[in-house]
Amino acid sequence: NAGVTQTPKFQVLKTGQSMTLQCAQDMNHNSMYWYRQDPGMGLRLIYYSASEGTTDKGEVPNGYNVSRLNKREFSLRLESAAPSQTSVYFCASGRTGSPGELFFGEGSRLTVL
Amino acid sequence: QKEVEQNSGPLSVPEGAIASLNCTYSDRGSQSFFWYRQYSGKSPELIMSIYSNGDKEDGRFTAQLNKASQYVSLLIRDSQPSDSATYLCALPISGGYNKLIFGAGTRLAVHP
Numbered sequence A: 001n002a003g004v005t006q007t008p009k010f011q012v013l014k015t016g017q018s019m020t021l022q023c024a025q026d027m028n029h030n031s032m033y034w035y036r037q038d039p040g041m042g043l044r045l046i047y048y049s050a051s052e053g054t055t056d057k058g059e060v061p062n063g064y065n066v067s068r069l070n071k072r073e074f075s076l077r078l079e080s081a082a083p084s085q086t087s088v089y090f091c092a093s094g095r096t097g098s099p100g101e102l103f104f105g106e107g108s109r110l111t112v113l
Numbered sequence B: 001q002k003e004v005e006q007n008s009g010p011l012s013v014p015e016g017a018i019a020s021l022n023c024t025y026s027d028r029g030s031q032s033f034f035w036y037r038q039y040s041g042k043s044p045e046l047i048m049s050i051y052s053n054g055d056k057e058d059g060r061f062t063a064q065l066n067k068a069s070q071y072v073s074l075l076i077r078d079s080q081p082s083d084s085a086t087y088l089c090a091l092p093i094s095g096g097y098n099k100l101i102f103g104a105g106t107r108l109a110v111h112p
Helices: none
Strands: A004-007 A010-013 A019-025 A031-038 A042-049 A064-068 A074-078 A087-094 A102-104 A108-112 B004-006 B011-014 B019-025 B033-038 B045-050 B054-058 B061-066 B071-076 B085-092 B100-102 B106-111
Touching: A004 A087, A019 A031, A019 A087, A019 A108, A031 A064, A031 A074, A042 A064, A042 A074, A042 B100, A074 A087, B004 B085, B011 B019, B019 B033, B019 B085, B019 B106, B033 B061, B033 B071, B045 B054, B045 B061, B071 B085
Parallel strands: A010 A108, B011 B106
Antiparallel strands: A004 A019, A019 A074, A031 A042, A031 A087, A064 A074, A087 A102, A087 A108, B004 B019, B019 B071, B033 B045, B033 B085, B054 B061, B061 B071, B085 B100, B085 B106
């Protein structure tokens, strides 16, 4: 029972490089989310997808793009990485009718040099 | 912009004591509130939800909500070392129950 799977778990980038974080869920959830977590700042919503085919900005979308490839997969892309994007990134999914209950992946630790 | 405030801690309590974690929020219209637990190096998991003023109990955990004062609390009775974690308060951003804004979290340390 995998739940929410994120890849890669660790990544080091140089400033200006691009990369994509992959996320897949096997719980048939409609909504999916990307959060970042920085020390002392909690989780901040980057982008979300309420359902397949839709995406929308969260609190801190600048410098990121997302793709909801299908119901299972939701990817986060950094086009030109900056040191300020050094963070732990969490993907989550949620099901309709279960308010506030997000299921998180294990996280992806990204360092931008 | 909704805000959720928590004391970052650490809150240190002895084993067997009651741990009290507090959270205040800025949006008076907020209706639902959630507590997540996050062990070091792990992902958050939902442990409690509360929607109405008053107390909600689940085992050793009690969530308390006071909408007039705009605070929500989590009490952990008979604290155990395994309760040592960061506790995150969360509430929905407008537009959907599952689109959450989180506080920065309070780190709880339960010592034997």
